Amino acid sequence: MNNKIFSDSAFIKTLKVFLTTVHHSGPIQDSIYHEAIHYFQNEPLQTEQLHNLQQDRNTALHELENNDKDSLNTKLKNKLAQADQLLKKFKLQIREERLARLQKIKMLANEIIDFCYGDNLEETNIRFAKVLGCQLLLVPTSAKAAVRYNHCNKHLYRAVLSLKLFDQLLAEGLIKNKFVSESYALSLNNGSDEIKQRIHIPLVIVSLLLDIGNFHPDAQAILTGPEGKLDELRALDNDERIALLKINYQQTINYITEGLGLDQYIGNSKAEKAEFDQLEIQKISFIKDLLLKSVNPQQGIGNVIKVPQIYTSIVMSSKLNFAYNTVPKAFLILDKGVERNSHSQIAVDTLLKITGLYPQGFGITYIPKDDNGDDLPRYEYAIVNRLYPDDPHAPLCRIVTKNLTFVSNGDDVTLNTSQNLYYPANRKKLEQISPERLKEILSKLWSNFEQRQQETSLIPSCWQPQEYFSYAKHQNLWNKTVI
Incomplete structure (x- = not known):
């Protein structure tokens, strides 16, 4: 693969735009998260300025009301009018900044949702698999780089997974929430856009x-220490962790309710405005309910946030001890x-039904079989590329090597537990092969084997496909083939 040119498909380019719009570490601070940082940093000054302008206005009003000299009336009225104007202008500026932030994230959420849904359920499932799989496939192979990458990019993965889990729970009648039930009933009568506007966008x-x-x-x-010199991804002690959880919850609520707030009706109909404003109040209440119940969801609606959050924290881990081969262990934690x-x-069971044990985009190493169904004395590579496996332990995969040669048009197969090298018993099957032959196999599968041969076992439990996926011709792992 050394002589090929690295490139991105149109799908990957769009996905990367979403990722950088949410959060990135580049010098241009224009992401959703950078806007929130800017809001937090300026909130105390903005609050102080607003307070001072209100005080100036109150002082001017008090002076006018207590004036007993007609000669000063005009001057005091002008002073009050000027104070009113400055206060009004500042409030308008705050509102415009807030609405700009709100419109940006609503537009982004809308685009993400459209990106995930197809014209039918089969196409939708493929698109969700592709969006989730591509994100894992973009994670760098270096553990240090992977942690930094995941820190910025796990938000989108979590949102897409929450969306899919919500839809599945809703389809099975497992969500008991009045606002959701009302919105779903409206969507059945008025079209799917109702559920999108009322539920999907707030959820994302x-x-x-x-x-x-x-x-x-x-x-x-807390994260970086008083002098800002500590690594924010370091392990926190218990007191730091509890304090951070409280601040995160309080300030997340603050940002969503004050930094974003309610949308503004545009139009001339009083009846439409009243209906619009009422729905905005319902949506912000639903958002606050999701946040509150995600902290301790038990059996409630908060599970559509909490369960994907935990799953994502394993699959797209931002912990400094992150190891790729621990990715399939998310359900042990759940x-x-x-x-x-x-x-x-x-x-948890519903998410397992959707994803299986192995996340989309995960690299599977497996023992292929001959025409008689007997194990061959080697292993090959595959990538998980479909949701809803019949058996959560047997992932639906795209074969990407044949006879130890990388291909871009492999078949889709179900890899059962007797083939998957993630299970130690299967790795033992290959221990009878000589180390020289195992090194030969690995040298054909690794383009820079000589530099990396000390990094892994000669019989790897899995493989990381990021390099393979770096080429546009290998990025269409989700096109339809016969399973």
Whole structure:
């Protein structure tokens, strides 16, 4: 693969635009998260300025009301009018900045949703698989780089996963929430746009902004220390962790309600305005309900946020000890949470039904079989590329090597537990092969084997396909083939 040119498909280019619009580490601070940081940093000064202008206006009014000299009336009225104008202008500026932030994230949420849905359920499932899979496939192979990448890019993954989990729970009648039920009934009568505007967009916004409070100065003081020199991704002690959780929750609520707030009706109909304003109040109430219940969801609506949040924290981990081969262990963590009654068994089981044990885009190493169904003395590479496996332990995959040669037109297959090298028993099957032959196999699968041969076992439990996926011709892992 050395002589090929790295490039991105149109789909990947669009996905990367979404990722950088949400959050990025570049010098131009124009992302959703940068806007929130700017809001948090300027909020105290803005509050002080607003208070001073209100005080100036109140002082001018008081002077006018207590004036007993007609000769000063005109001057005092002008002073009050000027104070009113300055106050009004400043409030208008605050509102315009708030609405600009709100419109940007609503537009982004709308575009993300459109990106995930097709013309039918089959196409929609493929698109969700593709959006999730591409994000994992873009994660750098270096653990250090992967952690930094995930720190900026996990928000979109979490939002897309929350959207899919919500839809599945709703389709199975497993969501008991009045606003959701009313919105779903309206969507059946008026079209799918009702559920999109009333539920999907608020859900995506909450998922995208779930960590936004961590960027408040008080939270950053904990994460980076008083002098700002500590690594924000370091492990926190228990007191720091609890304090951070409180700040994140409070400031996330603050940003969503005050930094974004309610949308503004545009039009001349009083009846339409009243209906619009009422719906905005319902949506912000739904958003606050999602945030509140995501902290301790148990069996409630908060599971559509909490369960994907935990899953994403493993798959797109931003912990300094992140290791790629731990990615399939997300459900072990989720199951422990169920045992503690911190989230719903139903939600976890539903997510497992959607994703299986192996996330979209995960690199599977497996033992191929001959025409008689017997194991061949080698392993090959595949990539998980479909949701809803019949067996959560047997992922739906695209084969990407044949006879130890990379291909871009492999078949889609179900890889059962007797083939998958993630299971130690299967790796033992290959231990009878000589080390020389195993090195030969690995040298054909790694373009820079000589530099990297010390990095992994000669019988790898999985592989990281980021380099393979770096070429546009390999990025269409989701085109339809016969399974």
